Amino acid sequence: xxxxxxxxxxxxxxxxxxxxxxxxxxxxxxxxxxxxxxxxxxxxxxxxxxxxxxxxxxxxxxxxxxxxxxxxxxxxxxxxxxxxxxxxxxxxxxxxxxxxxxxxxxxxxxxxxxxxxxxxxxxxxxxxxxxxxxxxxxxxxxxxxxxxxxxxxxxxxxxxxxxxxxxxxxxxxxxxxxxxxxxxxxxxxxxxxxxxxxxxxxxxxxxxxxxxxxxxxxxxxxxxxxxxxxxxxxxxxxxxxxxxxxxxxxxxxxxxxxxxxxxxxxxxxxxxxxxxxxxxxxxxxxxxxxxxxxxxxxxxxxxxxxxxxxxx
Amino acid sequence: xxxxxxxxxxxxxxxxxxxxxxxxxxxxxxxxxxxxxxxxxxxxxxxxxxxxxxxxxxxxxxxxxxxxxxxxxxxxxxxxxxxxxxxxxxxxxxxxxxxxxxxxxxxxxxxxxxxxxxxxxxxxxxxxxxxxxxxxxxxxxxxxxxxxxxxxxxxxxxxxxxxxxxxxxxxxxxxxxxxxxxxxxxxxxxxxxxxxxxxxxxxxxxxxxxxxxxxxxxxxxxxxxxxxxxxxxxxxxxxxxxxxxxxxxxxxxxxxxxxxxxxxxxxxxxxxxxxxxxxxxxxxxxxxxxxxxxxxxxxxxxxxxxxxxxxx
Numbered sequence: 001x002x003x004x005x006x007x008x009x010x011x012x013x014x015x016x017x018x019x020x021x022x023x024x025x026x027x028x029x030x031x032x033x034x035x036x037x038x039x040x041x042x043x044x045x046x047x048x049x050x051x052x053x054x055x056x057x058x059x060x061x062x063x064x065x066x067x068x069x070x071x072x073x074x075x076x077x078x079x080x081x082x083x084x085x086x087x088x089x090x091x092x093x094x095x096x097x098x099x100x101x102x103x104x105x106x107x108x109x110x111x112x113x114x115x116x117x118x119x120x121x122x123x124x125x126x127x128x129x130x131x132x133x134x135x136x137x138x139x140x141x142x143x144x145x146x147x148x149x150x151x152x153x154x155x156x157x158x159x160x161x162x163x164x165x166x167x168x169x170x171x172x173x174x175x176x177x178x179x180x181x182x183x184x185x186x187x188x189x190x191x192x193x194x195x196x197x198x199x200x201x202x203x204x205x206x207x208x209x210x211x212x213x214x215x216x217x218x219x220x221x222x223x224x225x226x227x228x229x230x231x232x233x234x235x236x237x238x239x240x241x242x243x244x245x246x247x248x249x250x251x252x253x254x255x256x257x258x259x260x261x262x263x264x265x266x267x268x269x270x271x272x273x274x275x276x277x278x279x280x281x282x283x284x285x286x287x288x289x290x291x292x293x294x295x296x297x298x299x300x301x302x303x304x305x306x307x308x309x310x311x312x
Numbered sequence: 313x314x315x316x317x318x319x320x321x322x323x324x325x326x327x328x329x330x331x332x333x334x335x336x337x338x339x340x341x342x343x344x345x346x347x348x349x350x351x352x353x354x355x356x357x358x359x360x361x362x363x364x365x366x367x368x369x370x371x372x373x374x375x376x377x378x379x380x381x382x383x384x385x386x387x388x389x390x391x392x393x394x395x396x397x398x399x400x401x402x403x404x405x406x407x408x409x410x411x412x413x414x415x416x417x418x419x420x421x422x423x424x425x426x427x428x429x430x431x432x433x434x435x436x437x438x439x440x441x442x443x444x445x446x447x448x449x450x451x452x453x454x455x456x457x458x459x460x461x462x463x464x465x466x467x468x469x470x471x472x473x474x475x476x477x478x479x480x481x482x483x484x485x486x487x488x489x490x491x492x493x494x495x496x497x498x499x500x501x502x503x504x505x506x507x508x509x510x511x512x513x514x515x516x517x518x519x520x521x522x523x524x525x526x527x528x529x530x531x532x533x534x535x536x537x538x539x540x541x542x543x544x545x546x547x548x549x550x551x552x553x554x555x556x557x558x559x560x561x562x563x564x565x566x567x568x569x570x571x572x573x574x575x576x577x578x579x580x581x582x583x584x585x586x587x588x589x590x591x592x593x594x595x596x597x598x599x600x601x602x603x604x605x606x607x608x609x610x611x612x613x614x615x616x617x618x619x620x621x622x623x624x
Contacts, residue, residue, distance in 0.1 A: 020395045021361050027391075045391040046358045049333050069423040071394045075387070079339075079357040082383045083332040100423045107419070111381040111412045113462045150425045 007035045007138075009159070009211050009309040011234065014050040016275035016301035018240050018254075019072045026050050026303055027072035028276060030236070031061070032157055032213065034139055040064045041155060041215055047076035048083050054304050058084050059091075063134055065141065066097040067217035068152035074101060078108040085116040092119040096133045096143070098151060099124040127151040130228055135160075144228035146219035148253045154216045156228060162207035164200070171203040211310040214269065218276065220250060221259040226267045234309045235269040236301065238276035242286055245278075257287040261294035275301030319347045319450075321471070321523050321621040323546065326362040328587035328613035330552050330566075331384045338362050338615055339384035340588060342548070343373070344469055344525065346451055352376045353467060353527055359388035360395050366616050370396050371403075375446055377453065378409040379529035380464035386413060390420040397428040404431040408445045408455070410463060411436040439463040442540055447472075456540035458531035461565045466528045468540060474519035476512070483515040523622040526581065530588065532562060533571040538579045546621045547581040548613065550588035554598055557590075569599040573606035587613030 010033045017025030027044025031051070038060045040047075051058060058080065066074045074097070084093065095101070102122040109116065123133060130144040138160055143153040163185035171184070176198060180190050190198045214229035216237040229235050240254035249256050255263075257274055264272035272295050274287050281287075284300040291298040299307070322345045329337030339356025343363070350372045352359075363370060370392065378386045386409070396405065407413070414434040421428065435445060442456040450472055455465040475497035483496070488510060492502050502510045526541035528549040541547050552566035561568050567575075569586055576584035584607050586599050593599075596612040603610040611619070 019398050021391070023361065023364055026361075045388065046361060049335065049338075049358060052335055071391050071420065071424055075391045075420075076357065079333070079383050079387045086331050098423070100419070104416070104419055104423070107412070107416055108383065108387075111410070111416070111462075112383055150423075 006208075008033050009035070009213070010306050011213060011236070011273075011309060012054060012056070012306040013273075013275065013301040013303055014047055014054065015044050015303055016277065017072070018276050018278045019070065020279045021045065021072070022279050024282075024303070025277065025279070027075070028217070029076065030215065031056055034157060034159075037062070039141065039157065041157075042067055042073040042217065043076040043080060044072045045075040048080045050303065051080075058087060059089055061093075062091065063094045063141075064096070065133065065143075065155050066095065066101060067146075067154065067215075068148060068150055069098050069101060070150065070218065073217065077101070078105055081105065081109075081116065081120070082112075082114065085114065085118070089116075089118045092121055094121045094123065094134070096123045096141075097125065098127075125151070125153055127153055142228075144225060146217060146225065147222040148218045148220065152218055154214065154219070154225060154228070156212065156214050156232075158212040159210040161210055164204040164207050167203050167205060174198050174203060176203060209310070213309045214267075216260075216263075218253065219255060220253040221255050221263070223263070223266065226263065229263070229267045229269060232267070232269040234271050234273065234307055235264055235267070236273045236275060237263055239274040239287055239291070240276050240278050242281075242290055257290040258294055261291035261298060264295040264298070270297065271307070272298045273301050273307055274298060318520075320345050321347070321525070322618050323525060323548070323585075323621060324366060324368070324618040325585075325587065325613040325615055326359055326366065327356050327615055328589065329384070330588050330590045331382065332591045333357065333384070334591050336594075336615070337589065337591070339387070340529070341388065342527065343368055346469060346471075349374070351453065351469065353469075354379055354385040354529065355388040355392060356384045357387040360392045362615065363392075370399060371401055373405075374403065375406045375453075376408070377445065377455075377467050378407065378413060379458075379466065379527075380460060380462055381410050381413060382462065382530065385529065389413070390417055393417065393421075393428065393432070394424075394426065397426065397430070401428075401430045404433055406433045406435065406446070408435045408453075409437065410439075437463070437465055439465055454540075456537060458529060458537065459534040459565060460530045460532065464530055466526065466531070466537060466540070468524065468526050468544075470524040471522040473522055476516040476519050478516050486510050486515060488515060521622070525621045526579075528572075528575075530565065531567060532565040533567050533575070535575070535578065538575065541575070541579045541581060544579070544581040546583050546585065546619055547576055547579070548585045548587060549575055551586040551599055551603070552588050552590050554593070554602055569602040570606055573603035573610060576607040576610070582609065583619070584610045585613050585619055586610060 014029035015026030029047040032039040134141040142156040214232040214235040237260035239257040326341035327338030341359040344351040446453040454468040526544040526547040549572035551569040551572040553561045
């Protein structure tokens with residue numbers, strides 16, 4: 001099914017542990033390969049080593065998105081920036097983050113007397129409502145509010161609506177040329193120089209589906225995220241605890257596996273990935289056992305595992 | 313030879329890489345087991361995972377010494393403090409560091425809305441001259457200035473002068489009792505109630521040697537450190553480069569393997585450990601080949617390797 005898409009859209013888990021890292025699980029970070037451009041989401045301590053471990057090149061990352069200012073989601077960023085500098089980076093780096101992170105990075109650089117050879121552009125989150133953070137011709141990345149102990153947001157990474165695909169042989173048969181293709185892709189009919197009209201649907205087929213990834217960083221069970229994550233091909237939702245610790249999840253503004261699955265079901269996503277497990281859990285089978293009866297197509301994150309968006 | 317000492321004095325390398333960490337080498341950190349108390353020296357990114365990997369308990373560390381504010385020497389500290397908190401620490405933690413680190417830690421905690429359940433005591437380095445940072449009955453830890461791009465110091469961890477050891481059978485033969493032992497240990501002669509004098513050297517033997525470890529964090533070749541590290545049983549000295557890059561070492565205020573060995577020889581230390589290798593070096597054999605002709609008893613640090621102080 002994945003071959004249907006000409007362009008890559010993959011999410012690799014760099015870390016899926018909760019606040020205290022362990023030998024099995026690094027703190028939170030994910031890297032997204034979308035059309036062979038790389039986007040880093042969260043950057044817990046040790047992320048730069050995880051990038052090396054799973055063979056991603058630091059300098060291919062131009063945009064970094066930080067969900068909130070708990071250490072397990074950003075403490076790897078100063079070191080990554082420093083390494084990018086030492087390895088010779090000159091192209092700009094964009095950081096989408098809570099406002100105070102800019103000060104923290106600036107002070108780290110200042111006290112180490114480091115002047116990086118590239119521009120750092122900071123874009124501060126608005127935590128009150130969803131907003132468009134980044135777009136290019138083909139994709140867009142948005143934020144939306146989560147419910148956590150401190151200001152925290154999730155991210156949507158998605159392809160824009162695509163254009164219709166031309167049936168080239170048929171178009172040639174009917175005497176259409178490359179000059180007509182742009183309008184055909186946009187769904188227009190064509191009137192040829194001889195006055196004959198070619199209906200769009202006779203020489204095109206529908207566009208490939210636009211794929212959508214939803215990242216729900218630390219959050220309590222929160223139904224208000226549903227309109228944002230609705231219909232995602234892949235949704236990562238934290239599940240720090242199992243249901244026997246639902247009270248603890250609530251008190252700490254985290255979710256259980258069952259709650260994550262409930263959100264997935266209500267939002268009609270196609271696949272759910274669980275992560276951000278408390279270090280008390282040595283294995284993750286129990287998370288699947290709890291989530292799958294609620295939402296069948298559930299998988300568990302583990303460090304180094306890659307999920308292909310749209311391959312469900 | 314190690315059995316000669318009743319009490320442990322071991323240095324375990326948690327990270328021996330230079331600024332950019334790799335899969336083989338974490339950034340700088342070392343943990344010292346001295347008489348079964350644990351002292352952490354420097355704390356690069358990922359140190360908390362290294363502590364787990366090599367099975368050291370976070371909560372046994374009460375004193376942390378940070379040499380300078382380059383990220384590869386302190387970026388693991390906020391995460392370690394956070395994990396200590398989350399794992400239930402209540403006893404105080406002492407941090408000996410450059411003054412601005414206090415602000416960085418405070419801001420990290422503030423922005424994550426974290427109130428740790430233990431007291432953090434900061435002791436700011438004086439980088440101008442050597443000073444006593446910590447002492448108890450048996451040991452002391454001192455700092456001394458290094459020559460680096462920013463203010464940086466090394467550390468001496470050593471046992472205080474020990475007391476003489478009583479030859480218990482001889483003392484008993486001569487009618488001495490436990491009441492006399494304290495003065496004997498201090499080297500005094502004893503006049504018994506019958507007026508007979510017992511000479512100290514007849515019932516005691518010399519104290520065990522006091523062991524000394526010298527830690528030379530990032531530094532250019534700098535002979536002024538010699539009086540501080542003089543006679544150390546074990547000296548760690550950075551060797552970021554090999555001699556073919558001596559110019560680069562000088563420009564970046566680092567040392568070559570040969571320079572580290574020269575300091576070891578001039579300071580008459582007993583054993584030298586090299587570390588803080590640039591990530592360009594995949595293996596360390598060339599460091600030994602360069603250093604040993606200058607100073608024979610040279611070893612190379614690697615992550616997880618333990619050196620016993622006084623076992624040379």
